[in-house]
Amino acid sequence: xxxxxxxxxxxxxxxxxxxxxxxxxxxxxxxxxxxxxxxxxxxxxxxxxxxxxxxxxxxxxxxxxxxxxxxxxxxxxxxxxxxxxxxxxxxxxxxxxxxxxxxxxxxxxxxxxxxxxxxxxxxxxxxxxxxxxxxxxxxxxxxxxxxxxxxxxxxxxxxxxxxxxxxxxxxxxxxxxxxxxxxxxxxxxxxxxxxxxxxxxxxxxxxxxxxxxxxxxxxxxxxxxxxxxxxxxxxxxxxx
Amino acid sequence: xxxxxxxxxxxxxxxxxxxxxxxxxxxxxxxxxxxxxxxxxxxxxxxxxxxxxxxxxxxxxxxxxxxxxxxxxxxxxxxxxxxxxxxxxxxxxxxxxxxxxxxxxxxxxxxxxxxxxxxxxxxxxxxxxxxxxxxxxxxxxxxxxxxxxxxxxxxxxxxxxxxxxxxxxxxxxxxxxxxxxxxxxxxxxxxxxxxxxxxxxxxxxxxxxxxxxxxxxxx
Ligand SMILES: Nc1ncnc2c1ncn2[C@@H]1O[C@H](COP(=O)(O)OP(=O)(O)OP(=O)(O)O)[C@@H](O)[C@H]1O
Ligand SMILES: [Mg+2]
Numbered sequence: 001x002x003x004x005x006x007x008x009x010x011x012x013x014x015x016x017x018x019x020x021x022x023x024x025x026x027x028x029x030x031x032x033x034x035x036x037x038x039x040x041x042x043x044x045x046x047x048x049x050x051x052x053x054x055x056x057x058x059x060x061x062x063x064x065x066x067x068x069x070x071x072x073x074x075x076x077x078x079x080x081x082x083x084x085x086x087x088x089x090x091x092x093x094x095x096x097x098x099x100x101x102x103x104x105x106x107x108x109x110x111x112x113x114x115x116x117x118x119x120x121x122x123x124x125x126x127x128x129x130x131x132x133x134x135x136x137x138x139x140x141x142x143x144x145x146x147x148x149x150x151x152x153x154x155x156x157x158x159x160x161x162x163x164x165x166x167x168x169x170x171x172x173x174x175x176x177x178x179x180x181x182x183x184x185x186x187x188x189x190x191x192x193x194x195x196x197x198x199x200x201x202x203x204x205x206x207x208x209x210x211x212x213x214x215x216x217x218x219x220x221x222x223x224x225x226x227x228x229x230x231x232x233x234x235x236x237x238x239x240x
Numbered sequence: 241x242x243x244x245x246x247x248x249x250x251x252x253x254x255x256x257x258x259x260x261x262x263x264x265x266x267x268x269x270x271x272x273x274x275x276x277x278x279x280x281x282x283x284x285x286x287x288x289x290x291x292x293x294x295x296x297x298x299x300x301x302x303x304x305x306x307x308x309x310x311x312x313x314x315x316x317x318x319x320x321x322x323x324x325x326x327x328x329x330x331x332x333x334x335x336x337x338x339x340x341x342x343x344x345x346x347x348x349x350x351x352x353x354x355x356x357x358x359x360x361x362x363x364x365x366x367x368x369x370x371x372x373x374x375x376x377x378x379x380x381x382x383x384x385x386x387x388x389x390x391x392x393x394x395x396x397x398x399x400x401x402x403x404x405x406x407x408x409x410x411x412x413x414x415x416x417x418x419x420x421x422x423x424x425x426x427x428x429x430x431x432x433x434x435x436x437x438x439x440x441x442x443x444x445x446x447x448x449x450x451x452x453x454x455x456x457x458x459x
Contacts, residue, residue, distance in 0.1 A: 050361055077367025087362035091380050100376060101366035146362075153366055 001026045001157055001188050002047060007056035009042050009212075016042045018212035019056070024157075027186040031193060031203035031220070035235055039212045040192040044159050047190065048079045061156065077105050080150030080158040084165050086142045088134035094121070094145050095130045098152045105153065113152075120148040124178050140171030147178055157188040164195060176202075196240055200224050208232045245428055251419050252432075258415030259436055265332055265404065265411060266397040270344070272337025273393070277344025282374075284349045295345065302342030308403050311335040315407050332404040340397055347389045351382035384455040391448030395441045402437075412436060 002024040009017040016039045024030050032040050045051040047058060049065060049072045058066045065075045089097050098120060099113035108116070121127045124144035126137075134142055143163055150158060160179065164172040176198050183189065183202050193199055199206060199220060206223040208216040208231075216229040227233045283295040302310070315331035326334075355378050363373035405414035416433040420426050 048365060050364065073364075073367050073369050076365055079365075081362075081365040083358060083362065085358055087356075087358035089359065089362070089377055089381075091384075101368070104372055104376065105367040149362075149366065 001028075001061060002190070003059040004047070005057040005059070007043070007046060007058060008054045009039070009046055009051060010054045016212050017046065017053075020209075020212075020214060022207065022214065024188060024190060026188055029183045029187075029189045029191065029202055029204045030207060031191045031199040031205070032207045032209055033193065033196070033199060033235070034209035038210050040209055041161050043209065044081075044161050044190060044192055047159060048076050048081055050081070073105070077101070077153050078156045080153060080155035082143070082146050082150055082158070082160045082163045084162040086134070086139070086146045086166070088142055088146055088149070090134050093131050093133055094126075094137070097134070097145060098149045101149065101153045116152050117148070120151050121145075123151075123181075124148050125174070138171060139167045140174045143167065143171075143175045144178055147175070151182075157190070158182065160189065160191040160193070162192050162194065164193070164198075194239065196224060196236075208235065210235070243428060244425060247423055247425060248428065248432055251423070251429065254419060255412065255415055255432065255436060258410055258412040259440075261410060262398065262401050262412040263440070265336060265401040265409075266394060268333050269336035269340045269397050269401070270390075270394050272333070273340025273344040273397075274390075276338065276341030277346075277348050280341060280345035281348025281352065284345060285352050299342045299345050302339055303346070307335065307339050307400055308406070310339055311403060311407065328404070328407045328409045331407060332401075332409050336397060336401065336404070339400075340393065343393050343396070344390070347386055347393060348382070350389075351386040352378055354385055355381050387455060388448050388452045391444055391451070395444050398440055398444070399437060 002022075004020050004022050007017055007020040008015070020043055022030070032043065034040050042051055046053045047060075049058070053066055056066070057064050060075055060079070063070065063075075065072070088094075089100070092100070095114060095117045098117035099108075099110070102108040102113040102116055103110060118127065118130065121130060124147055126141050126144055129137060129141060129145070134145065137145065143166075147163075163179075164175050167175065172195070176195065179189070179191070179198075180202050191199075191202070203220045205217060206220050207214050208223060208227070208229070210231050216223055216227060216232045223232065224236065227236055280295045280298060283291040284299070286292060311331065314335045315326055315328065318331075319325045359377050359381065360373055363377040364370070368376065401411055402413040404411060405417065408414070410418065412433055416429050420429050423429065
């Protein structure tokens with residue numbers, strides 16, 4: 001579904017990604033872990049071209065999307081993204097946040113979009129908040145709206161960037177539950193997280209990234225419990 | 241030295257006539273400024289290098305030179321190029337509008353840039369095009385932040401419009417001067433003129449403060 005080939009990204013002289021090769025199959029849940037500043041967010045943002053790679057290629061459903069002729073808007077609508085800081089649109093109600101994409105990008109009718117929105121709000125467990133503004137919601141509720149907003153586009157894949165890092169501890173569970181439900185439904189997902197327990201539970205595969213390179217990858221039982229690489233071991237001993 | 245305010249009631253109608261022209265000048269100038277400033281402000285943050293350079297030069301030139309000089313360029317300078325005189329009202333509106341455009345452009349630019357980067361990214365991540373993201377996400381939020389400084393720009397224009405008195409346009413200040421040549425009471429009349437400006441600017445700044453509070457509620 002998603003593949004990268006020698007993906008590199010530099011900010012000036014700061015070489016953040018130094019040659020990333022990953023392949024993500026349909027329905028696979030890949031969890032990316034690694035120290036702060038190792039390039040996890042940058043990698044995720046290169047996948048949907050929010051960040052333009054310096055070199056290398058990104059393929060999505062067989063198409064090379066780093067090709068300059070590709071319409072990035074058509075690619076992005078197929079890849080949902082959820083951010084650490086929610087980034088809900090504060091001047092719109094919850095339901096308007098969700099229906100904007102389907103209406104303006106997919107051309108759905110207002111009624112159709114609203115139905116999609118209400119179904120998704122039910123799915124993430126906040127059906128009653130339809131007409132609230134984001135500022136009236138708790139962090140956990142806001143993040144679930146953000147997930148619903150991304151899902152409303154009926155994306156082929158979802159990208160999650162530390163979506164629980166800005167949340168109070170008691171709200172983390174409700175957001176992770178939604179992601180787990182998506183995993184069970186077979187959504188293809190790339191998840192950056194610091195929640196190791198969650199990574200083990202939801203991940204089909206773990207990638208450990210350090211200094212812009214994938215240092216170790218494998219099933220959660222192996223990478224998290226019996227890491228081979230010394231850098232993975234050092235990182236895990238710090239966070240576990 | 242004695243002050244004599246007894247002449248004031250008699251000259252109020254004339255001053256109000258001048259006030260009307262002052263308000264007209266400011267309103268039209270800021271309206272033109274808004275039209276120019278919106279495009280220029282967007283151009284300033286756009287991705288086109290050439291547009292950023294040109295709009296940058298415009299803004300720097302206008303903000304770095306006195307309005308009075310700009311007015312003279314239009315009123316006295318332009319006729320030399322086009323071969324016929326420019327009517328005072330047209331010259332005043334043109335100079336003030338172009339001047340206001342540069343200040344409004346900076347207000348618009350600052351308003352757009354004050355919106356968190358995450359908003360644009362979230363908008364793009366659901367597949368909105370850049371113009372769509374601007375229209376539905378960035379502008380509506382920037383607009384709320386632009387209202388108060390725009391009110392201040394209007395106040396500035398109201399006061400600066402007094403400069404066009406030098407090209408014989410009978411706005412508030414010029415009206416006062418004309419009356420002084422008849423009555424020889426400069427202190428009283430300039431005081432009244434000042435008071436009329438003050439009343440207008442106070443009303444607008446109150447309106448701005450009120451709108452600021454109203455718009456905060458939704459944020
Ligand atoms: N827009 C940018 N401009 C310049 N440098 C950037 C930019 N975005 C990221 N970086 C740099 O890239 C490096 C990696 O950042 P990135 O956000 O990808 O790390 P991360 O692994 O997600 O870290 P964290 O766990 O703290 O979120 C950092 O050194 C950061 O300063
Ligand atoms: Mg990050």
